Amino acid sequence: MKRVLSIAIVLALVLSALAPVFAVDTEKDLFSESGKILESIGVLQGSTTGDLMLDQNLKRQDMVVLISRLYKEENKAKNFQGKNIFKDLTNKQKFYIPYITWAVDKGLIAGMDDKTFGFNKTVTVQQFQTVLLRTLGYDEEVKVWNHVPELAEKLGLMEGLTSNPKSNLSRGQMSAMTINTLRQTKKGSSLTLAQVLNLNIPDQLAVDAEVKVENTSLIFEGTAKGAKSLKLHLRPASSGITTGEQMIDVNVDEDGKFSLRVDNLQVGTYHYRFTSGSQNTSFQSVTIAALPFDLAEVKADNLKEIALIFTQPVDKSNASFASNYITTAGTIKDVRFEDNDTKVILTLNGVMTQQGKYKVSAFKIKSTSGVEKEIKDKEFQAFDNQIPKVLEVKQLGTKGMKVILSEPVKSATSSNFKVDGKKFSGTVKLENNVATLIYFSSYSGLGEGKHTLTVSGLEDYVGHRSVDQDISFDVVKDTTPPTIKNASATLEEVIIEFDEDIDPSSANKNNFYWKSGSIKKYANNVRFVDNKAIVDFSNNRLSTSENVIYVENVSDYSDNKIKSTEVKVTPVIDKTSPEVLSYKVADDGKSITVYYSKNVDGKTRSNYSIKNKDGRTVSIKDIQGSGREFVMSLYSPLPVGSNTLTIEGVPDTTPLKNPVAPFSAVIDMNDVEKPKMISHTGYGNYILIHFSKQMDMTTVGNPENYIMNFDGRQQYLPTDTQFTPGNDGKSVTITLPEQINNKKVVIGTTGNLTELDIRGLKDINGNDTDPLLMKIKFDGTSSGKAKAIDYYGDNSGRQGVLLESNLIKVKFNQPIISASTSDFTITGRTIYDVVVDGSPEITIHLNDSDDTSIPSGALRINSNNKMETSINTGVESTILSLVDKVPPRVKSNIGNLNVYGNQIELPFTEALEDEGAGLYKRDLEIIRLSDGHVLSRDDYRTSLKSSDKSIIVITIENRPVTSGYSVRVVGENSSDLTYIRDKAGNLALESGDYYNTGRDIYR
Secondary structure, eight states: OOOOOOOOOOOOOOOHHHHHHHHHHHHHHHHHHHHHHHHHHTTHHHTTOOOOOOOBOBBBHHHHHHHHHHTTTTTHHOOOOOOOOTTTTGGGGTTHHHHHHHHHHTOOOHHHHHHHOTOOOOOOOOHHHHHHHHTOOOTTTTGGGGGHHHHHHHHHTTTTTOOOOTTBOOOOHHHHHHEEETBBBBSSSSBBHHHHHOOOOOOOOOOEEEEEHHHHHHEEEEESSSSSSSEEEEEOOOOOOOOOOOOEEOOOTTSSSSEEEOSSSSEEEEEEEEEEEEEEEEEEEEEEOOOOEEEEEBSSSOOOOOEEEEEBBBBBHHHHHHHEEEEEOEEEEEEEEEETTEEEEEEEEEEETTTOEEEEEEEEEEEEEEEEEEEEEEEBBBOOOOEOOOOOOEEEEETTTEEEEEEOSSSOOOOEEEETTTTTEEEOOOETTTEEEESSSSGOOSSEEEEEEEEEEOOOOOOOOOOOOOEEEEEEEOOOOOOOOEEEOOOSEEEEEEESSOOOOGGOOOEEEEEEETTTEOOOOEEEEEEEEEOOOOOOOOOOOOEEEEEEEETTTOOBBBEEEEEOOOOOOOOOOOOOOEEETTTTTEEEEEEEHHHHHHHHGGGEEOOTTTTBBEEEEEEEEETTTTEEEEESOOOEEEEEEEEEEBSSTTTTBBBBOOOOEEEEOOOOOOOOOEEEEEEEEEEEEESSSOOOOHTTOOOGEEEETTTTTTEETTTEEEEOOOTTEEEEEEEESEETTTOOBBBBSSSSSSEEOSSSBBBBBHHHHHHHSSSOOSSOOOOOBBBBOOOSSSSSSSOOEEEEETTEEEEEEEEEEEEEEEEETTTTSSSSOOOOOSSSSSEEEEOOOOOSSSSSSEEEEEETOOOEETTOOOOOOOEEEEEEOOOBBBTTTTOOOOEEEEEEEEEBSSOOOOOTTTGGGGGEEEEEETTTOOOOOEEEEEETTTTEEEEEEEEOOOOOSSSSSSEEOOOOOOOOOOOBBBBTTTBOOOOOOOEEEOOBOOO
């Protein structure tokens, strides 16, 4: 049989490690199946108890008897009159002599080399292969003894068997080899041996199957032959899988084709095989790998619930709080978990609209292994096309039952239920998708035995009405009182788990207490959820050491009362600091809701601070709330621009009053600037894209937001495409699979991926890109090497920026992961450090040995540079032009100012703008040192030195006395400078200090 195993996600098959075990199991199954077939056609007979004795070795004389039955000539064989040619056959073996002489006459038996038959000797596998090959007409071929095993294998006699030709033959091996032979075509004929012998044997089960792994689902597709009915036998092979074995019906069409999907499986290895009647295929293995913790899907297949489906189980201690979730579908009533805690179901207070589109966010949801995931604005559509159904009926002793529905319904009353054809007489409590039915009295309750619940007339929130359902269930008399399975505690709460559901009407807070000396410390509240009692001791907190909790008079639904029981608990002392999970600003900006990771005392205004962009305090009117959710009301809406929210010192409600982890966030109230794509490049199977703002990576990393033109055909990016965000949050590297549709991916006009349409991307503030649809066309000339690009979009041709006299930044079209000082050259300066951080921008530090702000030569990327990009390509060499962003300033090492006649020279670090130099005097303050007089603007004029435009020449025109002068660079009215600027337009810095002239200027 041919079996194809195709794994959609990278998995490891463990067949080699498990093959010896499977070989035994498979051969035993094969022996059993084959033996039963031979028994059904009268070839193989068992003991008086029906045991076919398949483990026993086969004797040579018994083999001959079986062969005669196979030919339907047993009567002829046992009475055959032939000559005995074997010397070891005497009168003692007279029963078998006719059979043996018949077989010799048929040409099936030749005997041993010493002219003996080998009576009572065990048949070997090779000997039986020889006999079977003769039945198929291969008399001449078996004369070459050494070729027999090879021929038997070739013709399919050993299908499913691993026997050594020299080993002894068991009755089970004989059965399997015989059935294999009967299914083969007889030499020189178009008929099988079974057809020649007129034997009716069932078709051999042959399954050509393929299994794919999709998240936590297995998809089986293939063709089955020889199967009147087909089942999938699936069993766990990993110890961590808690589900048991499953036998699943497989629907096979007229052509034998089938497709089966098995959902919500746990991570681990499974064994599977196909069965039809008593026939089985051999077991195979498939592994569901532990996928990275992520949100796999959001579904709303009814109008009342939102299902968040994760790739791994979630930590319920954190994920069970409704305040962890925000949705545009309305407020959340409660949270429950299904499918081994991989599915989080949010039940809404309100109702969604059919085919309405909504968004859901979840804050810091953790897996059971501690991996954290934040979900922001995940879109989904509500669509309900199913009628409500009953999934399960669970007995509640003799008092009632729980009816678990496929979805929430509008209402459920006693008129919707009948038990054994009679209207239900009792209370009906509907909670989400569970209806709890409790009889009014024990006299009208359920007796032992089988009952039928009829459910009708339930209507979901679309208006779909359920069809009438009859569900049979058994009521078993229960005389065993509940017992405590487990208990856990904090200082304020004890959770006690019983071995069955507890009747809430049987107990109250006085049934639970602990003792301090002889004083009983009663609970102040208790509530029951199925088989758990959540006992509140907040008014009588437990001690920090071991406590004995007393439980009395608690009953199950059959009125079995628990014996007075003690359970010991040591409270878990909560020393963890609460965290701010998230915050939400109201649409009008007048309130901020803060969500915490645990219950806190969060009403103290001094723990909160809001400052606007100017550093001024935004006043908080009051704070209301409790538990994990608090609302800050403001006197006025948050100001436009960036506002900083700081939260410190908020204590939790535990006895230790653990303070909140300090929290700070910038709230941008009017961020309407849309993100733009700055650059892109494509090489091989890599695409790198850079944006103007930090992006929401949940949208950037969604393959469905990209449509590529691949091999002349438009299609979404493959689901196994990898998205790697840059360190700055403004870039992403898209790594496509090396092959798509068995074709190597080559990006560019000379390749097969030529264009990429992008839509649906947002920045971290939810703004759509500008434009909404971005189109990339890949050229065919790219070497894959990174290129320096314009640092500012509005300043073309300049790839770097000089921010300080010794600091240059250069921007590339790819993230740079490695660069050194030897990769660059700049005339007249020394590069002493190059800093890369994995972003497309690098920082170059120059020596600061002089006061020249602009290097005398351009920056060069050397041709032999060893720079590396994030996709392991190099960087193209080039000469870089720099944008000058360095403000000019007075040179710091000048000493006294030079004086020539009545002119003072004030040197700056770089050349200044010549036009407007006459106005530079407005940014100067000049003091006559002889009398301290501050010169007016009319007392001097300014210009630039013709031979050196970095020097301002101050001409003192009104000189009533001989005196030295002091000069300072300062704006008019002590404000920022307005006039002195360099050729790039950068305004000069104030000098701070006064500079004195080296000598006097005469009157």
